[in-house]
Amino acid sequence: MHEVREIAKNVFWVGVRDWDRRLFDSLIPLPYGTTYNAYLVKGLGKVALIDTVNPGFEGELKAKLEQVGGIEQIDYLIMNHAEPDHAGSIPFVLKENKKAKLVLTEKGAKMAKALYRAPEDRMMIVKHGDTLDLVGRTLQFIEAPFLHWPETMFTYLREDRILFPCDFFGAHHAGGDFARDVKELLPLAQKYYGEIMMPFSKSGKSGIAKLEGLEIRMIAPSHGPIWDDPEPIMAAYLSWTAQETKQKVTIVFVTMWQATKALVDRMVQTLSSEDVEVRVYNLPISDIAAIAGDLVDSRAIVLGSPTVLGGLHPQALYAASLVKVLKPPAKFAAVLSSYGWGGGAVKQALEILGPTNIEAVGAVDVNGYPTPEDLKKVEELGKLLAGKVKAQPPG
Numbered sequence: 001m002h003e004v005r006e007i008a009k010n011v012f013w014v015g016v017r018d019w020d021r022r023l024f025d026s027l028i029p030l031p032y033g034t035t036y037n038a039y040l041v042k043g044l045g046k047v048a049l050i051d052t053v054n055p056g057f058e059g060e061l062k063a064k065l066e067q068v069g070g071i072e073q074i075d076y077l078i079m080n081h082a083e084p085d086h087a088g089s090i091p092f093v094l095k096e097n098k099k100a101k102l103v104l105t106e107k108g109a110k111m112a113k114a115l116y117r118a119p120e121d122r123m124m125i126v127k128h129g130d131t132l133d134l135v136g137r138t139l140q141f142i143e144a145p146f147l148h149w150p151e152t153m154f155t156y157l158r159e160d161r162i163l164f165p166c167d168f169f170g171a172h173h174a175g176g177d178f179a180r181d182v183k184e185l186l187p188l189a190q191k192y193y194g195e196i197m198m199p200f201s202k203s204g205k206s207g208i209a210k211l212e213g214l215e216i217r218m219i220a221p222s223h224g225p226i227w228d229d230p231e232p233i234m235a236a237y238l239s240w241t242a243q244e245t246k247q248k249v250t251i252v253f254v255t256m257w258q259a260t261k262a263l264v265d266r267m268v269q270t271l272s273s274e275d276v277e278v279r280v281y282n283l284p285i286s287d288i289a290a291i292a293g294d295l296v297d298s299r300a301i302v303l304g305s306p307t308v309l310g311g312l313h314p315q316a317l318y319a320a321s322l323v324k325v326l327k328p329p330a331k332f333a334a335v336l337s338s339y340g341w342g343g344g345a346v347k348q349a350l351e352i353l354g355p356t357n358i359e360a361v362g363a364v365d366v367n368g369y370p371t372p373e374d375l376k377k378v379e380e381l382g383k384l385l386a387g388k389v390k391a392q393p394p395g
């Protein structure tokens, strides 16, 4: 028997747990694996499958569906999102079941054609506010673009007040059934938000606004455990999508001969003495997801890097580029650098930060190991940064 869970009467979790997955998008570490959640909703007359699973798990999905009535009973296959971790098994389901309609947004239809060669005559395009009657149960569709791709939508099961938002409100963890089963789920959800949703914070805010007026009893995302109490994750998402920040600074650095580290250490000491929360990541040994998670609510970023071949160390260049694309809500930045015979790292860092909304508060660039005077400059910069961080309102 495969694991199937009835999360409400005749609403079944038929997803899979992928404990072995260690990387997402060839970028994001998954220390606890992840799940690809799919849900079978049975009405009195019709049956819908909401999302599918990552390619490679088709057999497991089919076996689970067999336990709750079989793959051939599905009338509607709802595609909330076209990314392969949720939609990759659509060709399999459509092949096994010749009658099911693929329900998706207009943009979703284009993607389903391009990615899965889904036939047009099997598609049913829905718009924001459309409903689907399963007899005794109603699915309502909420277009929520860019959460995470342009075609995304949420599905709301009216009678049971369950929201199926696909990636939104998700977390990467293969364990647990409900949120209460996974300790530290909220920090994991914050990491996930930083990695996946932070570049789309404005879309997130719009997506949440579209939920206004809907009573939500349960949030069943497509990654990680189900939020049977939606309050904690909803409160967190309201804050994150509003880009609220704390009196918190994330420092990311790389050092080769400890000169940059000496600058970073003094910065940490100064910020901490000013009662500012500090998170420090030594880039070559750090988890990018953890950094992304801390950037969700940090008010400032400090980048530390030696000059290597006239510019940033490649690890720092990578981090700076990530900051640019992840669009964290940080308001301020500072740069710490050391060089042997010619600078360049600070200039390159400021060039990358230039087009962002982040104000470069200052930089300390030292030749060789920092002197007591250099460290004094770091202290001054730290105090200036702390003052700005503390004076800035959260939103």
Ligand code: FEO
Pocket (backbone or CB within 6 Å): 081, 083, 085, 086, 148, 149, 167, 222, 223
């Ligand atoms: Fe979990 Fe954007 O796919």
